[in-house]
Amino acid sequence: MSDIRLEGVSKRYGPVAAADDVDLAVAQGEFVTILGPSGSGKTTLLSLIAGLNRPTAGRIFIGGRDVTDAPAQERNIGLVFQSYALFPHMTVLENVLFPLGVRKIGGAVARSQALDALKLVRLEGLEDRRPSQLSGGQQQRVALARAIVFKPDILLLDEPLGALDRKLREELQVELKQLQRTLGVTTILVTHDQEEALSLSDRIMVLDKGRTQQVAAPAEAYLKPANRFVAEFLGIANFVGLEDGRTGLVRPERVRIGAIGTAAKTARVVEAIYLGQMVRYHLALENGAAGAPMVAAVPFVGRAFATGERVAVSWEAADIWPV
Numbered sequence: 001m002s003d004i005r006l007e008g009v010s011k012r013y014g015p016v017a018a019a020d021d022v023d024l025a026v027a028q029g030e031f032v033t034i035l036g037p038s039g040s041g042k043t044t045l046l047s048l049i050a051g052l053n054r055p056t057a058g059r060i061f062i063g064g065r066d067v068t069d070a071p072a073q074e075r076n077i078g079l080v081f082q083s084y085a086l087f088p089h090m091t092v093l094e095n096v097l098f099p100l101g102v103r104k105i106g107g108a109v110a111r112s113q114a115l116d117a118l119k120l121v122r123l124e125g126l127e128d129r130r131p132s133q134l135s136g137g138q139q140q141r142v143a144l145a146r147a148i149v150f151k152p153d154i155l156l157l158d159e160p161l162g163a164l165d166r167k168l169r170e171e172l173q174v175e176l177k178q179l180q181r182t183l184g185v186t187t188i189l190v191t192h193d194q195e196e197a198l199s200l201s202d203r204i205m206v207l208d209k210g211r212t213q214q215v216a217a218p219a220e221a222y223l224k225p226a227n228r229f230v231a232e233f234l235g236i237a238n239f240v241g242l243e244d245g246r247t248g249l250v251r252p253e254r255v256r257i258g259a260i261g262t263a264a265k266t267a268r269v270v271e272a273i274y275l276g277q278m279v280r281y282h283l284a285l286e287n288g289a290a291g292a293p294m295v296a297a298v299p300f301v302g303r304a305f306a307t308g309e310r311v312a313v314s315w316e317a318a319d320i321w322p323v
């Protein structure tokens with residue numbers, strides 16, 4: 001049974017369709033990520049599900065119940081926003097107790113529930129600090145604890161890690177995934193970071209201008225994008241002409257590079273970018289589509305081809321996806 005279901009959901013602001021006829025079914029315990037560029041309607045969709053906003057058309061179901069016209073407080077949803085939105089004058093513990101108070105849960109029961117939530121996000125011992133005395137990552141953990149403390153049916157996360165530096169973001173991504181699995185809570189995450197979407201989710205939903213472009217498992221969307229927009233949004237896409245006149249897509253990791261003579265196609269290295277484990281080559285093809293750009297990402301094995309060098313390039317027919 002699906003836990004969250006959107007049927008033909010639209011939200012218009014004058015001439016702008018922030019959500020345009022969106023269908024989505026999220027299963028119980030599933031982790032779905034909504035991915036799309038700025039202004040594509042990600043926050044709009046979350047706010048409609050949360051009940052902070054009403055759709056112009058369509059229906060929204062949670063746990064099989066039509067909640068389209070139900071107020072937010074009847075939906076039992078935990079929310080985390082990009083800006084932590086903690087209460088600055090309250091301690092960490094008071095922040096986490098807050099949603100319990102709203103639900104008329106107090107005393108020792110509330111305290112033990114709040115301490116449990118803080119333990120889950122690894123903030124034990126920091127209960128008495130104020131938000132200003134915490135790092136960004138710690139503040140976001142408080143926001144998470146506050147969102148899960150009342151055992152929500154659904155967790156909605158809007159760019160929760162957006163304000164953090166890369167390393168901390170990657171650490172928290174792992175924690176978030178583990179927490180979600182431990183709680184088994186149905187989760188929708190919003191991000192514009194494609195790596196985050198691909199690494200965390202059971203399925204991703206790609207949005208553009210309020211419209212669904214694709215809903216699929218990460219690997220499927222990455223390797224078999226529904227259209228050019230998805231292909232380009234989910235990473236670097238090499239477009240190659242196919243013999244039947246159509247266009248195909250090859251991902252950079254599927255492009256092989258070798259010494260001249262080892263493959264029929266050749267290219268000149270325009271730029272070799274060392275990325276640690278990988279080298280990314282920006283190439284200009286020489287034969288066929290002369291001058292056409294191509295990007296190859298290959299493991300760094302001690303020697304890289306240099307800028308200006310000529311190389312042989314090849315890829316498998318099976319790695320081409322028509323778009």
Ligand SMILES: Nc1ncnc2c1ncn2[C@@H]1O[C@H](COP(=O)(O)OP(=O)(O)OP(=O)(O)O)[C@@H](O)[C@H]1O
Nearest residue numbers: 013016018036037038039040041042043044045192
């Ligand atoms: N209250 C509003 N009034 C008018 N237009 C709005 C309103 N809220 C959102 N919009 C418009 O709806 C569209 C979608 O906005 P939304 O905030 O959902 O995008 P987003 O995908 O979350 O973007 P970002 O990644 O920048 O947060 C945008 O064109 C935005 O300008």
Ligand SMILES: [Mg+2]
Nearest residue numbers: 042043044158
């Ligand atoms: Mg947004």
